Amino acid sequence: xxAELLAALAALSWAVGSLFSAxxxxxxxxxxxxxxxxxxxxxxxxxxxxxxxxxxxLDGSNIALLALSGLIGIFIGDTALFAxxxxxxxRRSGVLFATHAIFSTFLAWLVLxxxxxxxxxxxxxxxxxGVMVAIVWGRRESETHAWENTRGALMTxxxxxxxxxxxxxxxxxxIKPLMASGVDAVAASAVRTSASFLAHLAxxxxxxxxxxxxxxxxxxxxxxxxxxxxxAMALGMTLILQALQTGQANLVxxxxxxxxxxxxxxxxxxxxxxxAWGAWGGAVLAVAGAxxxxxx
Numbered sequence: 001x002x003a004e005l006l007a008a009l010a011a012l013s014w015a016v017g018s019l020f021s022a023x024x025x026x027x028x029x030x031x032x033x034x035x036x037x038x039x040x041x042x043x044x045x046x047x048x049x050x051x052x053x054x055x056x057x058l059d060g061s062n063i064a065l066l067a068l069s070g071l072i073g074i075f076i077g078d079t080a081l082f083a084x085x086x087x088x089x090x091r092r093s094g095v096l097f098a099t100h101a102i103f104s105t106f107l108a109w110l111v112l113x114x115x116x117x118x119x120x121x122x123x124x125x126x127x128x129x130g131v132m133v134a135i136v137w138g139r140r141e142s143e144t145h146a147w148e149n150t151r152g153a154l155m156t157x158x159x160x161x162x163x164x165x166x167x168x169x170x171x172x173x174x175i176k177p178l179m180a181s182g183v184d185a186v187a188a189s190a191v192r193t194s195a196s197f198l199a200h201l202a203x204x205x206x207x208x209x210x211x212x213x214x215x216x217x218x219x220x221x222x223x224x225x226x227x228x229x230x231x232a233m234a235l236g237m238t239l240i241l242q243a244l245q246t247g248q249a250n251l252v253x254x255x256x257x258x259x260x261x262x263x264x265x266x267x268x269x270x271x272x273x274x275x276a277w278g279a280w281g282g283a284v285l286a287v288a289g290a291x292x293x294x295x296x
Contacts, residue, residue, distance in 0.1 A: 003247020004293060007255035010239035015262040017232020018094070019270065022085060024224040029214035030083035033225060035200040038074070038193050040229035045190035045238070054184035062178050063191055070192030073171025075199045081164035087157035094260035096161025098131045103169035104253025111173055114248050123292030124254045130285030134261050137278025169253060172240070176249045185241035193233065251293065261286050 025033040049055045058066075085093040105124070108114040116124055179188065204211040243252045264279050 003243040003245075004251055004255045004290075006239050006243035007247070007252045008258055008290070010236045010243065011256045011258040012262050013236030013239065014232050014256075014259045015266055017228045017236060018085075018259070018263060019266055020224040020228040021082065021232065022089070024221050024228065025082040026086050027215050027221050028217070028225070029210070029212070030079050030086055031200065031203065031208075031211045032213040033082055034074075034079045035197065035204065035211070036222070036225045037078075037229045037233060038197040038200060040226045041233040041237075042190060042193040042197055044230060044234045045186055045193060049184070049187040049190050052186070054187045055190075057182065057184040058187050058191065062181075062183055062188075065175060065178055066183075066188050066191040067195035069171045069174045070195040071199055072167050072174070074192060074196035077164045077167030077171065078196075080160045080167065084157050084160035084164060088154075088161070093157070093161050094263055095132060096158060097165050097168070098128070098257040098260050099162065100165035100168040101128050101131075101254045101257035103166055104172060105250040107169055107173045108176075108248065108250035108253070112176060112249060114250050116250060119292050120251075123289040124251070126289030126292065127254055127286045128257060128289075130282045130287070130289060131257050131260050132282070133285060134264060134279045134282025137276060137282070172244065172253060173249055175241070176244050179241055179244040180246075182245070185238045185245065188241050189234065189238045192237070254293075255290070258286060258290075 021033070021037075028036065046055075081093065081097055084096060087093075088096075101124075105116065175188070179185070200211065240252065240256060243256075261283050264283070268274060
């Protein structure tokens, strides 16, 4: 499948996963939620990697790089993202995280020498602009559900969202050459999640209060965490790594930023509230941009 489509499917996986993540992360706390999420994800990924024999594509040198990428993108990045989500909700945290497309494009040019020209550059600009328009003007004034509330300092939430976006971009760029060399995406995802899980365990063992579960666990919270791990992490992250095997890192980053656009109809289905006109306008821009990229 074309790399850009794989990245778009990853964005859809993250959008679906965020519906399961919001309540569970808020109840457990960002660190505890990420730790449990990683545990469920690495169990699924290692089972698949061992069953298919794809773990054999790993060696000592690429394991180290994948582990470092996981620490930056997941241990720091994902934890920052869910801390942002706990403060600002999935809609506003989504627009902050979507800036990783801009960071990825800049870093891919700076580090890998990847450039965008002509219709591809115009399409990328339209797609990213559409995402921003849909989120910034995608809420009706009458919407007051819990996911739109601000908890704590607004600036703290904004900085956490931007940190998550930067970490996502840096971690992706780090392993682009490695994935292009043929390392299996499932095995690579398993290593990244395992390294991040061990880092979270180490933090918990230090006795840090922030790493502890903030409220007693229940079956619903654990199920939501497992679903988020399976859909957003095990599937979504593997799709991104698969896309990096053949696609440009900048285009993969741009298409993976579609998550906020794809989240809007999902939120419509959950709350039975039609998105505002700004959301529709942003979606049209994003679709037009994607079409321009895919036809070049």
